[in-house]
Amino acid sequence: MVLADRIQQVAASPTMxxxxxxxxxxxxxxxxxxFGVGEPDFDTPAHVKEAxxxxxxxxxxxxxxxxxxxxxxxxxxxxxxxDNQLTYTPEQIVVNCGGKHTIYNLTxxxxxxxxxVIIPAPYWVSYPPMVILAGxxxxxxxxxxxxxxxxxAEELKAAITxxxxxLILNSPSNPTGxxxxxxxxxxxxxxxxxxxxxxxxxxxxxxxxxxGIRFFNLANLHPDLKPRTIIAHGVAKTYxxxxxxxxYMAAPKEVxxxxxxxxxxxxxxPCSIAQKAAVAALNGPQDxxxxxxxxxxxxxxxxxxxxxRMEGVRCGTPGGAFYVFPNVSSYYGKSCQGRTIxxxxxxxxxxxxxxxxxxxxxxxxxxxxxxxxxxxxxxxxNRRGLERMAEALSRLK
Numbered sequence: 505m506v507l508a509d510r511i512q513q514v515a516a517s518p519t520m521x522x523x524x525x526x527x528x529x530x531x532x533x534x535x536x537x538x539f540g541v542g543e544p545d546f547d548t549p550a551h552v553k554e555a556x557x558x559x560x561x562x563x564x565x566x567x568x569x570x571x572x573x574x575x576x577x578x579x580x581x582x583x584x585x586x587d588n589q590l591t592y593t594p595e596q597i598v599v600n601c602g603g604k605h606t607i608y609n610l611t612x613x614x615x616x617x618x619x620x621v622i623i624p625a626p627y628w629v630s631y632p633p634m635v636i637l638a639g640x641x642x643x644x645x646x647x648x649x650x651x652x653x654x655x656x657a658e659e660l661k662a663a664i665t666x667x668x669x670x671l672i673l674n675s676p677s678n679p680t681g682x683x684x685x686x687x688x689x690x691x692x693x694x695x696x697x698x699x700x701x702x703x704x705x706x707x708x709x710x711x712x713x714x715x716g717i718r719f720f721n722l723a724n725l726h727p728d729l730k731p732r733t734i735i736a737h738g739v740a741k742t743y744x745x746x747x748x749x750x751x752y753m754a755a756p757k758e759v760x761x762x763x764x765x766x767x768x769x770x771x772x773x774p775c776s777i778a779q780k781a782a783v784a785a786l787n788g789p790q791d792x793x794x795x796x797x798x799x800x801x802x803x804x805x806x807x808x809x810x811x812x813r814m815e816g817v818r819c820g821t822p823g824g825a826f827y828v829f830p831n832v833s834s835y836y837g838k839s840c841q842g843r844t845i846x847x848x849x850x851x852x853x854x855x856x857x858x859x860x861x862x863x864x865x866x867x868x869x870x871x872x873x874x875x876x877x878x879x880x881x882x883x884x885x886n887r888r889g890l891e892r893m894a895e896a897l898s899r900l901k
Contacts (some may be wrong), residue, residue: 510709514633514645518868522852526862537889539877540829540860543745544677546799548781550793552743555784559777568773571764572599572752579786580752584735588724592754598763599782601774603708603738603751607672608634610704610734610753613762615640619669625653625870626707626829628678632870640669644870649831652820653680653871657691664695670702673722676709679869679876680829681804681822683713686720693726703733708751711742711793713824714801723754723848731756741825742793743785748778769895800826803879803886814897826880833873838900845900847872860895861889 523541530536547553559565571577577594584590598853600606615621619640623631624647632642643662647653660671673692675684684692696703705721713719723733738751753763767773804821807828811819816834835845840858845851848865852875855861866874879886 508596508638510639513636515573515690518629519864520863522864525856529856529860534860536856536860537881537885537892538882539879539889540862540864542741542825542878542880543746544741544796544826544880545882546744546792546796548744548748549785551788552745552781552785556748556781557776559780564776564780566776568776568779569872570773571760572597572774573779576752576783576786579783580737580754583786584754588719588721590724590730590735591755592901593757595757596754596758596760597695598753598755598767599774599779600738600751600763600767601771602749603706603736604630605749605771606666606736606738606751606753607631607704607706608637609763609766610736610755610759611635611638611640611768613759614638614702614704615669618667619668620665620667622660622663623870624649624659624673626653626677626679626866626874627870628674629868631672641667646870649820652823653677653682653829654684654688655692660692661695662677662700664701668699668701670704671696672704672706673719674708676713676721676824678709678821678825679827679864679866679874680820681825681827683717683823684720685717686725689720689722689725693722693729696722696729696732697802702730702733704736705733705890706736708736708738708741709736709825711795712800712826713760714797714804715823717823734759737787738871739782744796745781745785747773748781750774750778750782791812798878799883801808802881804828806883807877807879807886807890810887814890814894816897824892828877828879829869829871829874830877831873832875832897835897835900840899840901849876851875854895854900855893857893858899860894861896863893 526538577597615638617639635642734755819830852865864876
């Protein structure tokens with residue numbers, strides 16, 4: 505069988521593959537601690553679950569409008585006004601089948617052969633494949649650990665060519681937890697204002713932010729950039745609703761209309777039940793979010809402190825999300841029982857097999873010097889996992 509060229513140009517998601525491998529080992533009775541998948545370990549808030557149950561009991565189980573129910577679109581418009589001081593109309597909102605689907609849809613309607621899309625590295629693993637599947641070329645711009653893994657205005661300017669169609673910017677970042685400050689974004693805005701390119705602002709971790717840092721995106725920072733900035737968002741991370749599969753976007757009307765047309769020919773509407781639950785999440789009490797972020801903050805501090813005590817490991821303090829991205833490259837070239845570590849993939853395999861902990865190789869995110877650990881697991885599991893990691897690393901000579 506000959507498959508389409510487009511699918512042969514991309515690999516399966518490494519984070520989802522690692523999660524499946526860790527779960528298979530657990531199912532076989534192996535005590536694996538997984539730092540792999542980016543999924544909060546908290547329960548979906550009770551009032552959100554109740555809204556879903558009520559939707560089922562009320563037989564709200566049929567097709568809805570392709571772009572989302574009016575009630576949810578209204579809640580999203582109000583969220584942007586309340587949280588981001590941004591004004592949108594319901595016609596500019598499209599609800600999708602998860603945050604990943606939101607970005608995939610955008611790449612399909614915005615990009616084509618000959619286009620270049622700037623992606624700062626380290627990046628979320630799915631950005632480059634999505635751009636490739638749209639026929640465009642991802643232009644990877646490596647950021648610097650010394651700069652907190654944040655794209656600078658100078659780096660952006662150097663990457664722009666006549667073929668540049670868009671910049672994808674994720675803050676807080678997966679995998680590094682980097683948060684772009686007002687000053688960071690103002691410098692980037694200066695470059696963008698000189699160049700007519702789109703911005704996809706992936707704000708999925710907006711509410712998971714620490715140390716009193718204030719969240720900004722390019723749309724609310726500079727009015728002239730709003731018409732060229734599309735916000736990709738969702739309820740998965742903020743409300744522990746990963747399995748409910750509700751993402752959404754705020755975009756110019758012509759982009760929103762194009763995404764709705766694409767969605768009508770692919771998935772049709774998002775899950776009707778999950779949409780009702782998302783209304784409750786956005787409109788309801790937010791105390792569960794604050795409690796979750798406080799727990800993440802405790803875990804973050806523990807991981808950063810513990811990792812930096814390990815010989816040969818260097819880890820910056822992330823400002824948001826629920827990941828750390830330690831530099832472990834000092835172990836490359838070292839061996840244990842005839843097994844040599846050549847890069848982050850080898851080290852991740854070694855830690856899974858020898859320490860029974862799952863981490864994601866930095867190579868999956870465009871930076872082979874690091875590995876990613878998600879601390880969206882209990883503090884006790886974080887503690888046990890790092891003990892195993894330290895012991896396994898100490899055996900590499």
